[in-house]
Amino acid sequence: MAEPADAPVVAELLDAFNREFDTPTPGAEVLTTRLRQLLPRENVLALLAGDPAVGVALLTFRPSVWDPGPVALLEELYVRPELRRRKIGHTILDHAMAIARKRGSETFEINVDEGDVDARRFYENHGFANTEPGQNERLLYYHRRL
Amino acid sequence: MAEPADAPVVAELLDAFNREFDTPTPGAEVLTTRLRQLLPRENVLALLAGDPAVGVALLTFRPSVWDPGPVALLEELYVRPELRRRKIGHTILDHAMAIARKRGSETFEINVDEGDVDARRFYENHGFANTEPGQNERLLYYHRRL
Numbered sequence: 001m002a003e004p005a006d007a008p009v010v011a012e013l014l015d016a017f018n019r020e021f022d023t024p025t026p027g028a029e030v031l032t033t034r035l036r037q038l039l040p041r042e043n044v045l046a047l048l049a050g051d052p053a054v055g056v057a058l059l060t061f062r063p064s065v066w067d068p069g070p071v072a073l074l075e076e077l078y079v080r081p082e083l084r085r086r087k088i089g090h091t092i093l094d095h096a097m098a099i100a101r102k103r104g105s106e107t108f109e110i111n112v113d114e115g116d117v118d119a120r121r122f123y124e125n126h127g128f129a130n131t132e133p134g135q136n137e138r139l140l141y142y143h144r145r146l
Numbered sequence: 147m148a149e150p151a152d153a154p155v156v157a158e159l160l161d162a163f164n165r166e167f168d169t170p171t172p173g174a175e176v177l178t179t180r181l182r183q184l185l186p187r188e189n190v191l192a193l194l195a196g197d198p199a200v201g202v203a204l205l206t207f208r209p210s211v212w213d214p215g216p217v218a219l220l221e222e223l224y225v226r227p228e229l230r231r232r233k234i235g236h237t238i239l240d241h242a243m244a245i246a247r248k249r250g251s252e253t254f255e256i257n258v259d260e261g262d263v264d265a266r267r268f269y270e271n272h273g274f275a276n277t278e279p280g281q282n283e284r285l286l287y288y289h290r291r292l
Contacts, residue, residue, distance in 0.1 A: 014211060023278070026212070034211050043189075044209055062206045063190055064221070065160060065180050066172070072292075075210070101292045108292050114284040128288040132169070138260040139287040142274040146218075146247045146254050 001099070002046035002056075007035035010046045013056040017078035043070075045099065047092055055079040055088045057096050061103065069104030072096075077110075093126055111141045147245070148192035148202075153181035156192045159202040163224035189216075191245065193238055201225040201234045203242050207249065215250030218242075223256075239272055257287045 002010050011031035018025035025031070038044040043062065049055035057077045061070040074096060079088045100108055110128060112119050120130075130138045148156050157177035164171035171177070184190040189208065195201035203223045207216040220242060225234045246254055256274060258265050266276075276284045 011211075024212075031211050034214075038209050038211065041209065058211065060208045060210075062208045062219070063184050063187065064206075065157075065177050065184065065204065066170075068180075073208070097292060106292055107289055109287065109289045112286050112288055113278075114286050116283075120286070120288075123288050127290045129290065130286050130288050132259075137262075139289075140258050140260050140266070140276050141255065141285040141287045142258055142266075142269050142276050143253055143255045143285075144273045144275065146243060146252050 002039060002048050004036055004039040006046070006048060006053075007039060008032045009048060009053050010035050010039075010056055010058070013048075013053060013078055013080075014058065014076055016080070017056075017076060020081065045096075047095055047099075049079070049088050049092050050083075054083045055092050057092045059096055059100070061100075061105065064107065067106045069106055071107045071109060072100035072103075072105040074108065074110040089122065090126070097126075148185060148194050150182055150185040152192070152194060152199075153185060154178045155194060155199050156181050156185075156202055156204070159194075159199060159224055159226075160204065160222055162226070163202075163222060166227065191242075193241055193245075195225070195234050195238050196229075200229045201238050203238045205242055205246070207246075207251065210253065213252045215252055217253045217255060218246035218249075218251040220254065220256040235268065236272075243272075 011028045014031055015025050015028040039046060043060055045059045047057040058075040060073050060075055064071045077089060097108055110123055112123060157174045160177055161171050161174040185192060189206055191205045193203040204221040206219050206221055210217045223235060223238060243254055256269055258269060
């Protein structure tokens with residue numbers, strides 16, 4: 001589990017993640033500042049794999065009326081490209097789910113790009129579904145800027 | 147904005163929502179107990195419309211590394227069936243977005259069933275997109291039980 005002192009390492013990996021996939025990022029410095037504030041909170045959690053770290057997961061927890069415990073959302077999961085296909089992502093995800101279970105979470109969520117076939121297969125192989133049980137309607141994530 | 151004392155009203159509407167769409171619900175009584183604990187928290191917010199209430203929104207806020215403010219997620223938005231097509235949902239959603247803006251949120255999210263064409267049109271008409279800006283890949287919501 002990453003400590004607030006690990007903020008620069010977590011920030012650098014998250015920044016690399018977004019740069020690799022051409023997603024906007026405020027840069028590692030801004031991310032470090034934010035992570036220093038967020039990592040001490042009980043509703044934010046980062047996991048690092050490797051030393052030096054080559055993989056990261058970022059999770060948030062939020063209350064739900066439908067579950068007795070908090071819902072866990074895997075905000076980010078990243079492994080450096082040169083170290084993929086070594087089950088590092090698998091290990092981080094398993095660890096993240098174990099921690100969520102320990103905190104009483106019964107629901108674990110992740111948003112995935114439709115075209116990211118590798119990621120979709122990875123999560124489907126780890127028990128995730130894009131539909132409600134017994135239904136075949138897919139669930140879509142919508143968002144807007146305010 | 148619903149007060150903790152409104153928990154039974156919020157619970158009854160959320161329970162009716164799930165019953166209407168054949169989604170599991172623990173029942174209004176359990177929901178009332180949970181809402182009494184959740185509504186005083188600053189990361190949970192319910193809005194009611196009408197007196198007696200005929201519509202409800204439930205929002206959660208969680209920290210993000212990508213935004214300076216919290217991300218707002220519209221967990222539920224429900225209007226009683228006999229009172230639809232009167233812009234009540236529109237008014238509640240506008241109110242929810244205004245409150246989120248006031249709290250410093252820059253991102254507002256909602257998960258929608260692919261087959262729920264009316265809901266998708268409603269959110270698209272309110273500025274929501276299922277894709278990232280400049281991309282045409284859809285974003286899918288995955289989940290699993292722990």
